[in-house]
Amino acid sequence: MTTTSDNSTLRAQGLTKVYGTGDAAVHALRGVDLALSSGELVVLLGPSGCGKSTLLNILGGLDTATAGEAWFRDHELTAMEHAQLTRYRRDHVGFVFQFYNLMPSLTALENVALVTEIAKAPMATEEALRLVGLGERLHHFPAQLSGGEQQRVAIARAIAKRPELLLCDEPTGALDSKTGLLVLEAIERIHAELGTTTVLITHNAIIAEMTDRVLVMGDGVITEERRNARRRPARELYW
Template sequence: MHPLSDNDPLRGQSGAPAVFHARGLGKTYHTGAVDVRALHDVDLDIVRGEFIVLLGASGSGKSTLLNILGGLDVPSEGDVWFADHRLTGASEADLTAYRREHVGFVFQFYNLIPSLTVRENVALVTDIAPDPMPIDEAIAMVGLTPRQHHFPAQLSGGEQQRVAIARAIVKRPEVLLCDEPTGALDYQTGKMVLEVIARINAELGTTAVVITHNAAIAAMADRVVYLGDGTIQRVERNAHRVSPSELSW
């Protein structure tokens, strides 16, 4: 493990404040007599406002890395910081507060409450957020104002995913962590969801980290982190990000 130089692709834009600072991250899962190493010696900086894609096949370690950054899991070795908060060794209470106050999560499956409307699903989060945005604003950002009084069963898959995104951003998180947000969606609907995530990144300055196994999505990122066998294989910068509407797969 070595310090990163200013022009190392593992580091974000030189001079920009780091949102995440990880060094020597490792994660081993113990299942009976078998140890499974999911991450090994991962070094990475992510700076404020970046759009990062974590790209890799199933089992490459990308979900484990995202879960550690989000405080849903803890590393077996190494160190990880969010801004000036050390996540390594933090108590469960501190990690809960970190997730509540700083992180928005979007998963492949939407996890909406079926008995609540779009508006009510989004409003739930505002009760625990210290400085939530207006519910109308969050719903408008994902283009669902006309559907705000509908229930999840009355929505398409893409609309349900956009509700999940509105729920994630209404608390004004500093980072948006997305685990295969288009994995359960068709081509056109997936691109629509990516448009919403790109808009949040651009207009709110929210740092976005998106997991995918779809290499085409990499073109919309500032940097692409390629993972394999639990390690970072390489990191590439995109000189010119493309909009989701330009993607094809």
């Protein structure tokens, strides 16, 4: 289904994840093959429970596979120890989650600083926030920000380290469409300006129109791969 290209940032072969054993075993992934080229923006589309979050978690070094291989450049993720995975996340991966996962006791600026403080070559904290359109309200706590603003802080936090890989798991899932579009625009802009390899998980087919390539998942496998003839800018989307 997918071919391994030389400039691929991330690839997986026969990736399998089984939760539980025996009769209670749940097959979340049933042998996924995948390759992402450097600088690509890919949407992973599928209904909830199809295994897309599991796949993203394994690719992001948050979870381990039961079988199969996953590679980040020439590092085999599936062979990494706990500490190596931590290192991998710290140095190479930016995450954006549905529920933002901001520290309630830190301001917007400080939430971003949380990452810039431990990253190797981060951008300036303010710059990251400006990239997502949050030049102001830097000193507000999450509870004082709207959902969209919180998600943009989360994006700023994810990209401030200049990651090679940006993984977004339903970043608009908790937002209304208008606010969601603002968030998508931010992701689009980051991708354009930084050229970060980006994977965006969604169950919303409309969002898929903003990328070149769409991978459709169902029941633990990638069932379809599409290429959009034309990438629609996020601001033209509507749902």
